[in-house]
Amino acid sequence: MSERIRLQVLEIYKEVDREVAAAGPVCVASGRCCRFKEYGHVLYLSSMEAETLLAAAPPYEQPVTPDFCPFQKGNLCTAREPRPLSCRVYYCDPNYQEKSGEITEKYLRRLKQLADTEGVPWHYAPLHHFLNGEG
């Protein structure tokens, strides 16, 4: 995937960040959202987002378990700038769940449109698939 497309993904992420900030979800920095097994959820992302993430994320050890994200260190994300849509939108704040769903749907459509326009294959899978090179 080209640098030009990666920059377009990052531009879409900026819009996402603005929309999430405007919604104002509360984060108590528990870090549980990145420890998938403990929190009981799975982080899905597209191949285009995975390529954007891996182009700028720090090194990590393989194989990656589905249980937690290897980029979380001390409850903080070490891949903040290129982190995928779901990481940017997801907060455990119960008052924000409906808005979270709306923002996710809207920007998944935008990312899919970009992939279609640019002829980038679209594969949607859990994070560890991509980190283990299975995506």
Ligand code: SF4
């Ligand atoms: S990329 Fe960052 S925000 Fe996303 S799951 Fe990993 S540590 Fe959490």
